Amino acid sequence: MTIAARTVRSPAFRRQRWLLTAVLGAYFVYTFIPLLYVIVAATKTNADLFGTFGLWFAEDFAFWENLRGLFTYQDGAFSGWLLNTFLYAAVSGLGAAFFATCAGYALAKFRFRGRALCFALVLGAVMIPQTALSVPLFLMLSKIGLVNTPAAVILPSLVFPPGVFLMCVYIEDAVSNELIEAGRVDGAGELHIFGKIAFRLLMPGFATVLILAFVSTWNNYFLPLVMLSSSEYFPITVGLSQWYASATSGSGGAVLFTIVMAGALVSVLPVIAAFLFMQRWWQGGLASGGVKA
Amino acid sequence: MPTIRASPSSELGAGGGAATAATARLAVRPHRRIVVGRRLAPYVFLAPFLLLFAGFLVAPLLYAFQMSLFRETLVGGARFVGIDNYVRAIHDRNFWDGIGRLFQFGFMQIPVMLGLALVFALILDSGMALARGFFRVAFFIPYAVPGVIAALLWGYLYGPAFGPFSQLSVAMGLGQIDFLAGGGLLPSLANIAVWEYTGYNMIIYYAALQSIPRDLEEASAIDGATALQHAIRIKLPLILPTITVTIIFSIIGTLQLFTEPYLMRNLAPSQINSHYTPNYYAYTEAFTSQQYNYSAAISFALGAVVAVASYGFMLLANRRGRR
Numbered sequence: 001m002t003i004a005a006r007t008v009r010s011p012a013f014r015r016q017r018w019l020l021t022a023v024l025g026a027y028f029v030y031t032f033i034p035l036l037y038v039i040v041a042a043t044k045t046n047a048d049l050f051g052t053f054g055l056w057f058a059e060d061f062a063f064w065e066n067l068r069g070l071f072t073y074q075d076g077a078f079s080g081w082l083l084n085t086f087l088y089a090a091v092s093g094l095g096a097a098f099f100a101t102c103a104g105y106a107l108a109k110f111r112f113r114g115r116a117l118c119f120a121l122v123l124g125a126v127m128i129p130q131t132a133l134s135v136p137l138f139l140m141l142s143k144i145g146l147v148n149t150p151a152a153v154i155l156p157s158l159v160f161p162p163g164v165f166l167m168c169v170y171i172e173d174a175v176s177n178e179l180i181e182a183g184r185v186d187g188a189g190e191l192h193i194f195g196k197i198a199f200r201l202l203m204p205g206f207a208t209v210l211i212l213a214f215v216s217t218w219n220n221y222f223l224p225l226v227m228l229s230s231s232e233y234f235p236i237t238v239g240l241s242q243w244y245a246s247a248t249s250g251s252g253g254a255v256l257f258t259i260v261m262a263g264a265l266v267s268v269l270p271v272i273a274a275f276l277f278m279q280r281w282w283q284g285g286l287a288s289g290g291v292k293a
Numbered sequence: 294m295p296t297i298r299a300s301p302s303s304e305l306g307a308g309g310g311a312a313t314a315a316t317a318r319l320a321v322r323p324h325r326r327i328v329v330g331r332r333l334a335p336y337v338f339l340a341p342f343l344l345l346f347a348g349f350l351v352a353p354l355l356y357a358f359q360m361s362l363f364r365e366t367l368v369g370g371a372r373f374v375g376i377d378n379y380v381r382a383i384h385d386r387n388f389w390d391g392i393g394r395l396f397q398f399g400f401m402q403i404p405v406m407l408g409l410a411l412v413f414a415l416i417l418d419s420g421m422a423l424a425r426g427f428f429r430v431a432f433f434i435p436y437a438v439p440g441v442i443a444a445l446l447w448g449y450l451y452g453p454a455f456g457p458f459s460q461l462s463v464a465m466g467l468g469q470i471d472f473l474a475g476g477g478l479l480p481s482l483a484n485i486a487v488w489e490y491t492g493y494n495m496i497i498y499y500a501a502l503q504s505i506p507r508d509l510e511e512a513s514a515i516d517g518a519t520a521l522q523h524a525i526r527i528k529l530p531l532i533l534p535t536i537t538v539t540i541i542f543s544i545i546g547t548l549q550l551f552t553e554p555y556l557m558r559n560l561a562p563s564q565i566n567s568h569y570t571p572n573y574y575a576y577t578e579a580f581t582s583q584q585y586n587y588s589a590a591i592s593f594a595l596g597a598v599v600a601v602a603s604y605g606f607m608l609l610a611n612r613r614g615r616r
Contacts, residue, residue: 139357275437
């Protein structure tokens with residue numbers, strides 16, 4: 001009998017339950033304010049954005065105009081950015097998840113010379129933030145002429161050390177040694193065992209790492225900011241922040257305020273959807289192994 | 294013959310007669326595939342990741358380190374100067390200004406963020422609040438919002454003329470609030486980070502709390518402990534290692550601060566200068582002043598500060614833990 005179960009019927013417990021729920025509710029209001037604001041602001045005309053209360057809708061519903069503005073401003077630059085973001089995130093997400101799965105499988109299921117070193121490298125790399133690497137990466141890639149190409153964003157994003165760590169922890173439990181041994185006794189090659197037997201079992205882990213890597217590229221700002229100089233290659237984060245900068249610099253960009261809000265809304269929705277989708281696998285306790293995403 | 298197709302190597306040894314070997318080869322040929330042995334396999338699986346790791350993580354670091362030892366001169370190109378750039382960084386007020394600001398930022402932001410995350414995780418784990426699943430997901434959502442968008446949204450919310458908080462204050466006759474003026478700027482930036490990462494840390498704590506055996510709670514209940522006593526005396530000490538890890542990651546993250554001040558530079562132009570944080574400084578040195586060598590040196594000097602700060606904290610935590 002747990003503490004909560006023991007006291008569940010007492011009036012003191014009810015009071016505590018409402019108090020604790022109220023604490024969570026208060027923080028929920030704080031969490032929700034910016035999200036409400038972006039939804040409300042995306043539906044307003046520019047005049048209403050400045051003239052009406054920020055956290056509630058105005059009488060004019062200008063969402064569709066803002067959306068049209070978003071996709072037509074600067075010859076529809078935003079749709080290009082959206083496509084770029086999707087492309088960068090999908091390619092590097094799939095690649096990163098695949099390479100992390102292979103590496104994690106090797107670290108989890110084989111004992112070999114250099115394993116401890118590999119493990120230390122991966123763990124050390126988890127500690128290095130992307131931001132710290134971006135300027136050195138730029139310096140090196142500009143030497144070999146790769147800057148200002150999509151590859152400059154995609155290739156570095158294929159290295160996702162937290163994914164290797166997560167997959168290693170996951171595969172340890174998800175793929176039983178007996179199964180691999182059985183495959184070997186049947187004479188199957190190691191690649192065959194991995195591709196045909198193990199991969200099916202580690203799909204939930206693969207999907208989680210895929211989503212984490214996808215989102216981390218989707219949300220990445222510093223790397224593309226450093227690498228890309230032509231607007232045609234920008235992802236949403238860099239493009240929108242540029243519009244925002246011209247809106248706030250006061251040089252006649254004020255019309256952009258509502259457009260930027262519509263863009264923010266459009267760029268946030270896929271990521272939130274991806275995370276909500278991922279929730280399903282979290283119940284299984286995969287998150288307990290993941291210290292840093 | 295499904296077994297033969299699955300095992301092209303084994304029947305070569307097993308097949309005694311020439312006839313069986315011939316039929317085996319016939320059966321195998323259309324499905325010939327590369328068979329990787331057990332000893333080679335881990336290296337094959339690791340190779341793609343390690344190649345990319347070497348190319349896009351190790352190599353840039355080495356290259357940038359090499360660059361940090363040179364200086365561009367107008368005559369004669371790059372010249373080897375040894376640790377000169379580092380000596381310059383150590384004496385650079387701009388660099389230390391940024392570091393000092395980040396320590397202020399961290400001392401404000403990290404305790405608030407992790408404290409809230411811990412409280413919420415304990416509440417969720419105690420099972421005593423209502424709608425726990427809803428709150429768990431809702432608190433995590435800000436982490437899914439790109440840092441740029443979060444900074445941008447708060448930039449709107451902080452606006453003295455049209456931000457909702459300032460609007461409310463004006464409506465109550467208290468006048469406009471300028472969140473980004475003077476001493477308000479740093480706490481306002483810290484608030485963005487709190488908003489973004491509290492839920493994320495909460496999930497980590499929650500996962501750690503969930504792995505604590507439930508029978509400990511029964512033992513506490515038999516001893517007559519309240520849920521609060523159980524949380525503080527039993528649960529907290531058990532997840533202390535997790536807390537240490539989140540503090541270290543928060544220190545690392547804090548010292549990398551760039552996006553929020555960079556996006557707010559137009560909103561508080563008198564305060565956010567080109568060396569507001571070390572990363573900002575490295576960025577402007579590289580991309581505005583074209584001082585690539587010095588920029589690389591700053592990046593590494595910052596890396597050294599990060600290493601010292603997180604290692605120092607680890608030592609501190611270990612010593613406390615032993616006592």
